[in-house]
Amino acid sequence: MIRARRLLRGPWARTEHLLPVASFVVILVAFLVVPGLEGDPLNSGAWFNGFQGFAPLGLVALALGLTLIAGEFDVSVLGMQALGGVLAVRAGGHSGLLGVLAAVAGCGFLGLVQGGLIARLRLPSLPVTIGSYVALIGLTNVLANDQTLTYGNLNASVWVDNTLFGWFSPRSLITFAAFALAIALIGCTKLGPELKALGAERRGARVSGVPVERRITLLFVISAALAGLAGALLSYSEASATLDPGLQPLILAVAAAVLGGVSLSGGRGVVWGLLLGSVAVALLEQLFTIISLSAATTQILFGALLLVIVSVDAPDLKTSLRATGQRLAQRAKPRSETV
Amino acid sequence: MTGRTVAKEGAAPLRAPRLNGRLTIAGAAACAFAALVLVLALTTHRFLTWQNIKAILSSASLVGIEALGLTFVTMVGGVVSLAVAEVAVVTAMAFLAMLGAGLVPALAIAMALGAAVSGIQGFAIGAWNANPVMFTISAAFLIDGVGQGLNNGQIVQPAAGGYGTLNATPLGVPVAVYVLVGLALALQFVTRRTVLGRQIMLVGENRPAARAAGLPITRVVTLAFAIAGIAFGIGGAFLGSFNAGASVLSEGTITFDAIAAVLVGGTSITGGHGSPLRTLAGSLAIAAITDVLLLRGFSTGPQVLLKGMLVVVVVVVTQARSRGRR
Numbered sequence: 070m071i072r073a074r075r076l077l078r079g080p081w082a083r084t085e086h087l088l089p090v091a092s093f094v095v096i097l098v099a100f101l102v103v104p105g106l107e108g109d110p111l112n113s114g115a116w117f118n119g120f121q122g123f124a125p126l127g128l129v130a131l132a133l134g135l136t137l138i139a140g141e142f143d144v145s146v147l148g149m150q151a152l153g154g155v156l157a158v159r160a161g162g163h164s165g166l167l168g169v170l171a172a173v174a175g176c177g178f179l180g181l182v183q184g185g186l187i188a189r190l191r192l193p194s195l196p197v198t199i200g201s202y203v204a205l206i207g208l209t210n211v212l213a214n215d216q217t218l219t220y221g222n223l224n225a226s227v228w229v230d231n232t233l234f235g236w237f238s239p240r241s242l243i244t245f246a247a248f249a250l251a252i253a254l255i256g257c258t259k260l261g262p263e264l265k266a267l268g269a270e271r272r273g274a275r276v277s278g279v280p281v282e283r284r285i286t287l288l289f290v291i292s293a294a295l296a297g298l299a300g301a302l303l304s305y306s307e308a309s310a311t312l313d314p315g316l317q318p319l320i321l322a323v324a325a326a327v328l329g330g331v332s333l334s335g336g337r338g339v340v341w342g343l344l345l346g347s348v349a350v351a352l353l354e355q356l357f358t359i360i361s362l363s364a365a366t367t368q369i370l371f372g373a374l375l376l377v378i379v380s381v382d383a384p385d386l387k388t389s390l391r392a393t394g395q396r397l398a399q400r401a402k403p404r405s406e407t408v
Numbered sequence: 409m410t411g412r413t414v415a416k417e418g419a420a421p422l423r424a425p426r427l428n429g430r431l432t433i434a435g436a437a438a439c440a441f442a443a444l445v446l447v448l449a450l451t452t453h454r455f456l457t458w459q460n461i462k463a464i465l466s467s468a469s470l471v472g473i474e475a476l477g478l479t480f481v482t483m484v485g486g487v488v489s490l491a492v493a494e495v496a497v498v499t500a501m502a503f504l505a506m507l508g509a510g511l512v513p514a515l516a517i518a519m520a521l522g523a524a525v526s527g528i529q530g531f532a533i534g535a536w537n538a539n540p541v542m543f544t545i546s547a548a549f550l551i552d553g554v555g556q557g558l559n560n561g562q563i564v565q566p567a568a569g570g571y572g573t574l575n576a577t578p579l580g581v582p583v584a585v586y587v588l589v590g591l592a593l594a595l596q597f598v599t600r601r602t603v604l605g606r607q608i609m610l611v612g613e614n615r616p617a618a619r620a621a622g623l624p625i626t627r628v629v630t631l632a633f634a635i636a637g638i639a640f641g642i643g644g645a646f647l648g649s650f651n652a653g654a655s656v657l658s659e660g661t662i663t664f665d666a667i668a669a670v671l672v673g674g675t676s677i678t679g680g681h682g683s684p685l686r687t688l689a690g691s692l693a694i695a696a697i698t699d700v701l702l703l704r705g706f707s708t709g710p711q712v713l714l715k716g717m718l719v720v721v722v723v724v725v726t727q728a729r730s731r732g733r734r
Contacts, residue, residue, distance in 0.1 A: 199719065365556035
């Protein structure tokens with residue numbers, strides 16, 4: 070009994086650990102059970118498709134999640150994803166690798182400019198990245214001459230979606246590799262605690278010697294490069310570059326990050342949680358496809374799910390509910406006395 | 409994120425720019441940018457014609473009306489609403505569907521629906537301190553899904569012809585332009601001359617201080633969002649009338665255009681500052697720049713690119729002024 074209570078108080082009981090595991094398990098069970106109930110048991114194709122969805126989602130969620138942990142919010146991942154797609158299609162005509170490199174380098178460079186601006190001038194990241202998101206969509210259109218670009222390099226298109234080990238493709242494995250790299254980098258260096266310190270208490274982090282400007286700049290470079298990579302691989306897979314991805318990638322990435330235990334106010338979250346959150350959201354999306362929900366219903370369900378998560382994450386929810394409860398109790402009291 | 413303790417006096421929050429190295433660079437960049445645009449505009453053939461000015465006004469009107477509403481969200485500390493276009497489209501649908509009851513009732517319903525849908529979001533943000541960007545983006549996704557589901561994804565057609573009145577052009581200027589200017593003046597009055605307006609500013613400037621002062625935060629934030637929703641509803645009615653139909657496809661780039669107008673108007677993203685009149689100026693500036701590029705034969709790409717860069721430049725200049733906030 071005592072041991073169980075101690076277990077509940079241990080590091081596992083922290084939200085950043087509990088939330089990703091819980092949401093992953095719930096969605097995994099649903100993914101395993103629901104198709105069977107519909108009379109169409111899972112096959113390896115469902116897993117493959119789920120991880121195909123995970124490929125771009127995971128990269129964007131990792132990009133967004135890392136910035137969220139540090140207390141910043143990078144809307145421009147949407148624009149970087151679009152730009153990465155066009156850069157890869159433009160530069161990767163002969164060599165797919167060259168296109169990916171161009172996308173990562175180009176987006177990374179713009180991320181450096183943006184991150185440097187935000188860090189040096191201490192700007193709030195939201196309005197800056199909203200502006201740069203719009204600018205990047207414009208730049209993408211300029212580079213593509215306002216037309217959807219088709220990608221002629223069929224070899225690269227086929228290669229990224231090869232089935233490997235039944236469930237995976239090079240695309241999804243690259244995303245897993247990015248997560249592995251991030252876990253290693255952030256788990257084994259000072260970077261992890263530094264990111265959390267930046268998000269939880271910026272001034273304290275500065276005072277205790279965290280190179281704030283350099284870390285924030287680095288984060289925006291990583292975020293942009295990851296989003297560019299996601300866009301490049303996605304445009305290879307679709308054999309064309311989308312000029313405007315819409316809001317959906319951002320919504321799914323936010324859902325993945327929050328289910329992965331990242332707090333929207335910064336300072337909380339771990340990379341493996343982000344990984345579990347991304348896989349969970351990708352499987353959920355695939356589940357909706359399997360049971361053939363309409364696009365509208367899928368959107369309503371994701372929107373409602375996210376609204377609940379954001380409300381639960383809200384810092385004053387408990388206080389507000391308690392106050393309402395007290396007010397109702399007070400109102401009920403005099404009435405019961407008169408009766 | 410805000411830890412500002414600078415006291416504001418007077419109604420107009422005008423501050424003398426402090427002289428520091430970064431500011432002067434940013435300021436110089438902004439001045440150079442403004443000068444460039446001005447020179448480009450004045451040297452553009454046909455820019456200074458009555459015809460073209462009317463075109464600028466009418467292209468600013470729709471996004472301008474939405475941006476005026478969004479200003480209230482930003483001023484009360486709600487950062488931005490990412491559900492502007494979605495609220496506008498569902499109100500447009502309601503407006504068109506209710507036209508059978510007459511123009512005025514349909515308009516009233518559009519405004520009431522906008523106020524309700526936006527006010528609910530304001531309640532969550534005011535009462536629970538929910539993250540406004542995330543909450544509104546989730547709401548946008550949900551509303552968009554509902555909009556798709558309604559009418560089975562078909563375009564909502566006007567139930568009667570009354571919407572033509574909103575497309576009229578008395579004295580050669582579209583009705584939407586009159587509404588834009590009238591709404592800007594009315595909202596400016598609310599901001600500067602009513603108790604609610606002052607409360608909105610205080611809650612946006614410093615929520616803990618407003619709470620300590622005993623302000624009803626939940627009510628103020630909800631009302632600010634509801635006022636924004638009324639503007640989104642009016643904009644939605646015009647959106648539905650312009651297109652003589654409404655579907656989620658008409659959302660386009662309204663949300664980010666409205667955000668751009670608010671930011672270019674110089675309203676501080678962290679709340680407590682700004683004015684509807686400045687937002688009006690911001691939306692006119694964006695419309696004028698887009699118009700210059702259009703007259704000079706640039707396609708959509710460069711127009712959008714420049715709009716985004718303009719937002720970044722203005723944010724750098726307005727935010728770099730108040731330093732040491734983190």
